[in-house]
Amino acid sequence: MTDSNKFVSDEEKKKMVLDKMTKVCICKAIPRSKIKEAIKSGATTVEEVNKIVGSGSGGCKGRRCGPKIEELINMYKNGEF
Template sequence: MSENIICLCKGISEEAIVKAIKEGATSIEAVKEKTEATTGPCKGSRCISKIEELIEKHK
Protein backbone atom coordinates (compact mmCIF):
# COMPACT_ATOMS: atom_id res chain seq x y z
CA MET A 1 0.00 0.00 0.00
CA SER A 2 1.50 3.32 -1.04
CA GLU A 3 1.11 6.55 0.86
CA ASN A 4 -0.63 9.53 -0.69
CA ILE A 5 1.98 12.31 -0.49
CA ILE A 6 0.33 15.73 -0.19
CA CYS A 7 3.38 17.96 0.30
CA LEU A 8 5.76 16.77 -2.39
CA CYS A 9 8.63 19.09 -1.42
CA LYS A 10 8.80 17.79 2.15
CA GLY A 11 7.33 14.32 1.53
CA ILE A 12 4.44 14.80 3.98
CA SER A 13 1.73 12.17 3.63
CA GLU A 14 -2.03 12.62 3.77
CA GLU A 15 -2.01 10.36 6.83
CA ALA A 16 0.37 12.71 8.68
CA ILE A 17 -1.71 15.77 7.77
CA VAL A 18 -5.00 14.13 8.80
CA LYS A 19 -3.39 13.06 12.09
CA ALA A 20 -2.32 16.67 12.75
CA ILE A 21 -5.84 17.92 11.94
CA LYS A 22 -7.41 15.39 14.31
CA GLU A 23 -4.95 16.57 16.99
CA GLY A 24 -6.28 20.12 16.64
CA ALA A 25 -4.45 21.66 13.67
CA THR A 26 -7.45 23.25 11.99
CA SER A 27 -5.65 25.92 9.94
CA ILE A 28 -2.90 25.90 7.33
CA GLU A 29 -0.56 27.58 9.83
CA ALA A 30 -1.28 24.93 12.50
CA VAL A 31 -0.75 22.07 10.03
CA LYS A 32 2.49 23.75 8.95
CA GLU A 33 3.70 23.92 12.57
CA LYS A 34 2.86 20.26 13.27
CA THR A 35 4.04 18.70 10.00
CA GLU A 36 6.31 21.20 8.18
CA ALA A 37 4.01 20.95 5.14
CA THR A 38 4.18 24.10 2.97
CA THR A 39 7.75 24.89 4.11
CA GLY A 40 9.53 23.47 1.07
CA PRO A 41 10.80 25.32 -2.01
CA CYS A 42 7.31 25.84 -3.48
CA LYS A 43 6.05 27.42 -0.21
CA GLY A 44 2.81 25.46 -0.47
CA SER A 45 1.80 26.46 -3.99
CA ARG A 46 1.31 22.78 -4.83
CA CYS A 47 -0.31 21.56 -1.63
CA ILE A 48 -2.18 24.32 0.19
CA SER A 49 -5.46 23.65 -1.63
CA LYS A 50 -5.21 19.92 -0.84
CA ILE A 51 -4.48 20.67 2.82
CA GLU A 52 -7.46 23.06 2.97
CA GLU A 53 -9.69 20.28 1.60
CA LEU A 54 -8.38 17.86 4.22
CA ILE A 55 -8.98 20.40 7.01
CA GLU A 56 -12.60 20.86 5.88
CA LYS A 57 -13.12 17.11 5.62
CA HIS A 58 -11.51 16.08 8.93
CA LYS A 59 -11.87 18.95 11.41
Protein backbone atom coordinates in the same frame (compact mmCIF):
# COMPACT_ATOMS: atom_id res chain seq x y z
CA MET B 1 -1.65 -7.15 13.03
CA THR B 2 -1.92 -4.87 16.05
CA ASP B 3 -4.87 -4.84 18.41
CA SER B 4 -5.92 -1.42 17.11
CA ASN B 5 -6.26 -2.87 13.59
CA LYS B 6 -7.85 -6.14 14.67
CA PHE B 7 -11.41 -5.12 13.83
CA VAL B 8 -10.70 -2.75 10.95
CA SER B 9 -12.52 -3.54 7.72
CA ASP B 10 -10.61 -4.31 4.55
CA GLU B 11 -11.85 -1.02 3.10
CA GLU B 12 -10.49 0.90 6.09
CA LYS B 13 -7.17 -0.91 5.78
CA LYS B 14 -6.96 0.14 2.13
CA LYS B 15 -7.64 3.76 3.10
CA MET B 16 -4.93 3.60 5.77
CA VAL B 17 -2.37 2.27 3.30
CA LEU B 18 -3.31 4.88 0.69
CA ASP B 19 -3.06 7.64 3.31
CA LYS B 20 0.48 6.52 4.13
CA MET B 21 1.48 6.31 0.47
CA THR B 22 -0.19 9.46 -0.87
CA LYS B 23 2.02 12.53 -0.53
CA VAL B 24 0.18 15.77 0.17
CA CYS B 25 3.36 17.83 0.43
CA ILE B 26 5.46 16.69 -2.50
CA CYS B 27 8.43 18.94 -1.67
CA LYS B 28 8.85 17.46 1.82
CA ALA B 29 7.33 14.02 1.04
CA ILE B 30 4.72 14.36 3.79
CA PRO B 31 1.97 11.74 3.52
CA ARG B 32 -1.74 12.36 3.87
CA SER B 33 -1.72 10.25 7.06
CA LYS B 34 0.54 12.81 8.82
CA ILE B 35 -1.66 15.70 7.69
CA LYS B 36 -4.77 13.90 8.94
CA GLU B 37 -3.09 13.17 12.29
CA ALA B 38 -2.32 16.87 12.74
CA ILE B 39 -5.90 17.82 11.92
CA LYS B 40 -7.33 15.19 14.27
CA SER B 41 -4.98 16.50 16.97
CA GLY B 42 -6.56 19.94 16.76
CA ALA B 43 -4.95 21.85 13.89
CA THR B 44 -7.69 23.94 12.30
CA THR B 45 -5.76 26.00 9.74
CA VAL B 46 -3.21 25.30 7.04
CA GLU B 47 -0.67 27.31 9.03
CA GLU B 48 -1.19 25.15 12.13
CA VAL B 49 -0.80 21.96 10.09
CA ASN B 50 2.35 23.38 8.51
CA LYS B 51 3.86 24.10 11.93
CA ILE B 52 3.11 20.60 13.19
CA VAL B 53 4.25 18.52 10.21
CA GLY B 54 6.60 20.84 8.31
CA SER B 55 4.52 21.14 5.17
CA GLY B 56 4.55 24.42 3.27
CA SER B 57 8.27 24.94 3.81
CA GLY B 58 9.57 23.27 0.67
CA GLY B 59 10.42 24.68 -2.72
CA CYS B 60 6.85 25.67 -3.63
CA LYS B 61 6.22 27.34 -0.23
CA GLY B 62 2.85 25.63 0.09
CA ARG B 63 1.41 26.51 -3.30
CA ARG B 64 0.85 22.80 -4.09
CA CYS B 65 -0.03 21.39 -0.69
CA GLY B 66 -1.88 24.36 0.83
CA PRO B 67 -5.12 23.78 -1.11
CA LYS B 68 -4.95 20.02 -0.43
CA ILE B 69 -4.49 20.64 3.30
CA GLU B 70 -7.40 23.10 3.29
CA GLU B 71 -9.54 20.45 1.60
CA LEU B 72 -8.61 17.88 4.26
CA ILE B 73 -9.45 20.36 7.03
CA ASN B 74 -12.87 20.93 5.47
CA MET B 75 -13.41 17.20 5.07
CA TYR B 76 -12.65 16.70 8.77
CA LYS B 77 -15.05 19.50 9.74
CA ASN B 78 -17.74 17.76 7.67
CA GLY B 79 -17.09 14.42 9.37
CA GLU B 80 -15.67 12.80 6.25
CA PHE B 81 -12.75 11.21 8.12
